[in-house]
Amino acid sequence: MARNLVAGLLVFVALVVQVTVLNRLPVRVVPDLVLLVVIALAAVRGANAGMIIGFCAGLAADILPPAGGVLGQYALVLCITGFVAGKLAAHAPLVATEVCAVLAPALTVGVGALITDDGVGWAYMRTVWPWVALCNLIAAPVVLWAVRRLHRERRGQAVLMPSWRRI
Amino acid sequence: MRDSRRARVVFGALLTAALVLITVGHRGGDSSVAGPLRQFASTVFGTAERATTTVTAPVSRFFSMLGDAPGAKDRIEGLMKENAQLKTKLAAADMNKGRAKELDRMLGLSGLGHYRVVPAQVIARRHTAGFEDSVEIDVGSRDGVRRDMTVLNGDGLVGRVLRTGPGTSTVVLLTDPGSLAGARLEGGNELGVVSGLGENGRGGNLIRLRLLDSTAPLKRGRRIVSFGSQNGTPYAPGVPIGEIERVDVTPGELTRTAYARPYADFTALDVVGVVVRAPDRDPRDSVLPEEPRKAVPGKKDQAKDKQKDQHKEKQKAQRRDQAEPRDPAGQVNEPDPAAEPRQSEGRD
Numbered sequence: 119m120a121r122n123l124v125a126g127l128l129v130f131v132a133l134v135v136q137v138t139v140l141n142r143l144p145v146r147v148v149p150d151l152v153l154l155v156v157i158a159l160a161a162v163r164g165a166n167a168g169m170i171i172g173f174c175a176g177l178a179a180d181i182l183p184p185a186g187g188v189l190g191q192y193a194l195v196l197c198i199t200g201f202v203a204g205k206l207a208a209h210a211p212l213v214a215t216e217v218c219a220v221l222a223p224a225l226t227v228g229v230g231a232l233i234t235d236d237g238v239g240w241a242y243m244r245t246v247w248p249w250v251a252l253c254n255l256i257a258a259p260v261v262l263w264a265v266r267r268l269h270r271e272r273r274g275q276a277v278l279m280p281s282w283r284r285i
Numbered sequence: 286m287r288d289s290r291r292a293r294v295v296f297g298a299l300l301t302a303a304l305v306l307i308t309v310g311h312r313g314g315d316s317s318v319a320g321p322l323r324q325f326a327s328t329v330f331g332t333a334e335r336a337t338t339t340v341t342a343p344v345s346r347f348f349s350m351l352g353d354a355p356g357a358k359d360r361i362e363g364l365m366k367e368n369a370q371l372k373t374k375l376a377a378a379d380m381n382k383g384r385a386k387e388l389d390r391m392l393g394l395s396g397l398g399h400y401r402v403v404p405a406q407v408i409a410r411r412h413t414a415g416f417e418d419s420v421e422i423d424v425g426s427r428d429g430v431r432r433d434m435t436v437l438n439g440d441g442l443v444g445r446v447l448r449t450g451p452g453t454s455t456v457v458l459l460t461d462p463g464s465l466a467g468a469r470l471e472g473g474n475e476l477g478v479v480s481g482l483g484e485n486g487r488g489g490n491l492i493r494l495r496l497l498d499s500t501a502p503l504k505r506g507r508r509i510v511s512f513g514s515q516n517g518t519p520y521a522p523g524v525p526i527g528e529i530e531r532v533d534v535t536p537g538e539l540t541r542t543a544y545a546r547p548y549a550d551f552t553a554l555d556v557v558g559v560v561v562r563a564p565d566r567d568p569r570d571s572v573l574p575e576e577p578r579k580a581v582p583g584k585k586d587q588a589k590d591k592q593k594d595q596h597k598e599k600q601k602a603q604r605r606d607q608a609e610p611r612d613p614a615g616q617v618n619e620p621d622p623a624a625e626p627r628q629s630e631g632r633d
Contacts, residue, residue, distance in 0.1 A: 134330065138337040139344070166292045173299045177306075181326035189322065190306025197299045233307055 149257035158265035165204025172200025219254035387556040390439025398568035402558030418461040433519035435560040441525035441548030467512030475501040523568035
């Protein structure tokens, strides 16, 4: 339960920081913090939790105030991303995180191109996606490290408590 | 196995939900599901966003400042430079305007008296209390300025040229204790000598007038013009000098002394003119400023003026008489022989 709360809080903070701080920095491209948090949470907690967190985070991102996109679009993308990241992270967490961080923006653009018709597509992929991918690539290990650290502390506390699974 | 199967089911369900949401949102717009959801989100996230922005505004401002910093410095420098330039220009424009006005007035004055002047600007001033009072102007022998030429400005007499260089000349001012100038009272023929007082001009910048005729009426407010010398040097005739401000009572002396306030402001000289050629005829009082409110001519002067006016009237009448005989028919009548001597008398 505590982990879910932490996840929810993390996603919430990521959403707010993304729109209030990161997006207002005077640089052209910024890392997608929500995406990275979702990927990191999925990598730490597995595919099951990852896809649910992804879905919820995506839904939240879809209804976040300065949002005009189609409802559910980002939920779909983050759901898939969380699932894939959780699956891959069972073998190689860091690589999985990086791969998802790079590919997820492309997936977002792909879904967006499919369900909306305002011209985002190939041009965006060519001009903006490399930079976004690079940003995410750099920021992903940091986010992963922070989320892991948060969960390790939680896990350390949890180890002291008798868990129902062990009984 | 069971776990992974469950996961797949959940995954499928979530994807379906997402797709359904997309579809519904796509078709219904904000009216159906998205509306209330977004309403709720804007309440929750909006509050959080506002709070965060309040907290992080200085930070983001700092970052944006950081981003702008290299350009901002250039811009600040550029703006400062531009500002300084504009300020200089503005001051110069103001100054130029003032100078143009002064020049205008001076030219007006010189035009009134038919002086031929070379405009000049005061570039330096030497002022030793009680000894000398002179300025340097930016015209010299190259511009036709010679020694002892009269210098005036829009208000009146300033001084005379003491020394000329090729491009500059020294002008000794009227207020210099060593300068003497012949003067004449307005409207009359009383002659006198004007000399500077230097710093002794009590109350600043008065000049002394010694009237040669001790019996002449000398009143406050009468105006003085320059008397003029031979060939217009050192002083051209008819240049306004000043107004009598105080008359000293000096019984038993051969001359009478008065103190006059010069028209020219000697503390703020800028545009002056050097009279390179004095008028052929003495302009007498015609150059004096147009405001005779303070001037109260003595009775003698008034009488004289009246006489003069009468004389003029007579002359005019004569001319009219002369003109009338030429009738429209074009016949030229011989002038009345009786009028001949009178006419020559009137010409004088």
